[in-house]
Amino acid sequence: MAIQATPRHLVPANKDDLSAVEELRLHIQQFGFDLQVVSVLPQLLSWIVDLHWPVASELAHTLRGAGEILVEPLREILQSSDAGAQFAIITVLVRRLNNETISALLPALCRVALTLDEEGASEAASELIGSLVARSTDF
Secondary structure, eight states, X not given: OOOOOOGGGGSOSSTTOXXXXXXXXXXXXXXXXXXXXXXXHHHHHHTTSOTTSHHHHHHHHHHTTOGXXXXXXXXXXXXXXXXXXXXXHHHHTGGXXXXXXXXXXXHHHHHHHTSOOSSSHHHHHHHHHHHHHHHOSOO
């Protein structure tokens, strides 16, 4: 039986720590989105809030299959006052999630869409809501 990495090994130590992202990816392939991954989701998402960091897009790509377990940590970011973080999360992660997960975030996305900001989060949320409505037969 393989020994699972401790959660701190699954979280990048810095913005260039792509080896931690690869370790996370391998962990998810072997164990899925288990309790170790769930326990570090807020820390992982904190590395996605700056689109200039090398780990941001790699982490977003790795986490996009997590589905419903992302709803609460993403909702916290979307309900924060950090428009830059909201823009980054919407741009590289939320828009790549499945319809069900995006639908669960819809109230928070609507709030972002209705809040004017200089970072572009409002516009990104509005576009995402529009595309969700366009691709969904449930609405």
